[in-house]
Amino acid sequence: MKTKPQNQAVGPQSELARLKVLWRDQLTETERDSWRALWAGDTSPAESRELLHLETGIQLTDDEQVTRFRKWDAEEVSRHAEAERMAADEKFFSEHFGSALTKEQVRDMVLAAAYRRSLLTGDFAESRATLKLDLEQETAQLRAASEQTKLELKREAEDRMQAQFKLSREKFEFDAAEACLKALPALRAIAGDPTLTMTDKIQAIRQKLFAVLPA
DSSP: OOOOOOOOOHHHHHHHHHHHHEEEEEESSHHHHHHHHHHHHHHHHHHHHHHHHHHSSSSOSSSHHHHHHHHHHHHHHHHHHHHHHHHHHHHHHHHHHTTTSSSSHHHHHHHHHHHHHHHHTOHHHHHHHHHHHHHHHHHHHHHHHHHHHHHHHHHHHHOOOOOOOHHHHHHHHHHHHHHHEEEEEEEHHHHHHHHHHHHHHHHHHHHHHHOOOOO
């Protein structure tokens, strides 16, 4: 059952934080159940702290930390269980009423069922877990909506730039054509001048049309 945490922090509070990270990210459910059985048995908090130190390298300094951790774990278990029940409720409501309800209405029904469960059981930790899940889901939805808005604004900006570039190009082409028509006699004279090289002719036409002096 030995598992060493990857993060090496210092201080009593950081030890508790390290235990939570180890518990959540590195231990299997079987290993977590073994520790829960140990704490639920006759092992004293001091003995469990010593065993925890030997097995994981994490050294909790007082029994209150063990109590706080066990409370945190119980709330996590309750939260995950409620998340599974809410997922089952959402599937049920979507399958039976999805054609008549929007996603928001289905979500409201799922939350209402979750709150009713917490009131009937008197499990206020479960109620807090439900509220936390609700806030997490709402935050995720707001974040997704924000990212979608950013993408839409970026696409709109790109479309405006493209439209502006197209308009500028069309104006340039129109002005160039208009200038060519006005300067057509002079352009013919430049093109027919046998004393000019091709490069000289191009430079002369540029100067005539766009007032660009030869480099």
